[in-house]
Amino acid sequence: MFSILKNTSVPFSLQMPGTMNDRKGIFEWIVNAEMKLTHQRFIPEGRITGTPIRSHQNYRSRKIKPLLLDGNYIYSKAPWLSWGELLFGLEKxxxxxxxxxxxxxxxLTSSSPKEAVEIASLEVNDYYLVPDLLKSLIGNHSWTESDLAKPWIFLLLFILVGKQRKL
Known part of the structure; x- marks a missing residue:
């Protein structure tokens, strides 16, 4: 993982060697300051440089669909997320x-707060209540944005590396 901006960890790029359709190269991902994936591609015969590779003769620019993670999957990989981290993921x-x-x-456990039980039992047409319920669970607790972003970086990279291995 490489920082694109000096003295900061975001935005950052990740470059990993790999193969696609029997061609060796690198996979490259870029995450912006809002912790959103903005760039992903495979560069045949590419080399890890630590800086984003801006052009390649066989590459055509394309819009990247935001990656929306499934709640059950997130729980299976990160059952320790705080209410603040969940709200951060929702807002991003x-x-x-x-x-x-x-x-x-x-x-949910037998000691879960009533707001958590309410979130878990919401009907589809009541999902708009989720942000306010999360905020009430957070109360006065505060975190830095970089602390809130860390588990989401872990989850996104976990998925990206898993996809690269399947290719």
Whole structure:
């Protein structure tokens, strides 16, 4: 992982060697300051340089669809997420209200707060309540944005590396 900007960890690029359709090269991903995946591609015969590769003769620019993670999948990989981290993921678009409800449903215990039980039992037409319920669970607790982003970087990279291995 390489920082694109000096003295900061975002935006960053990740370059990994790999193969696609029997061609060796590198996979490259770029995440922006809002922690959104903005760039991903395979560069045949590419080399890891630590800087984004801007052009390649066989590469055509394309719009990247945002990656929306499933709540059950997130819980299976990161069952330790805090309410603040869930809200951060919701606000950044990594998970939607339905995914938050699925995550919370998987995480429920007999000592879960009533707001968590409410999130887990919401009907589809009530998903708009999720952000306010998460905020009430957070209360006065505060985190830095970089602390809130770390688990989402882990989850996104976990998925990206898994996809690269399947290719």
């Amino acid at each position: 678009g990594y998970i939607d209200e339905k995914g938050v409800s699925e995550y919370v449903c998987d995480a």
